[in-house]
Amino acid sequence: MMMDAMSEDMMAMDGMAAVDMAMMQACMDACAACEQACTVCSTQLMDCAPACMNCADMCHTMMRSMLRMQGMTAPVMMAMLDACIAMCQMCEDECRAHADESPVCAMCADACRACMDACMAVKEVMMA
Template structure:
């Protein structure tokens, strides 16, 4: 979902009782998308980190989908999802950094960017709680 669609989303579709900065949420979704793609490429290399990369790709995809349809999602549930995404990115980043491969390094950087974006979204949510 692009920023224009997010800006036009009716308030009734937004997370209950939370004011959301759509730029922060869009940045988080973009980082999740980039991480998902990098993890998928990295997993295709057949390195030892492949399982961690595929799990991270799945988590990032799930995080994006949850952020796109926030209706009915409580702030506590969304923050738990963000925590889970950050944990999976950390695991994947650690596995990729151990391999020393260029593709794995790119994946690790995407994981770090995703963790940072998720933390920014979580901090925004906590500030608005």
């Protein structure tokens, strides 16, 4: 039902017509999962923790903004997707370096990668 409430606003935004709601929902879910993985990972107090804290906040802001498309334009959304992708990439790199020592870091790196991929999928459709 949230998706129904959102889809009308989405359709009205320039550059968003090709982004279907299933793709948006998958991206929001990936952001939410990444925020949770990063939050847990940060409590290990390993070297990756500051990146995980930054990534949790960026993914949360990305997810919330996708729930409020009336307060976005396509260029703003592109800039936020780029920031989220860059942050997830860095956090994945940090956590992947610890993945052998810590299964939580391995999980966090995977969640960052999945979030990056989901953001890039939305971006590619927007640019098409």
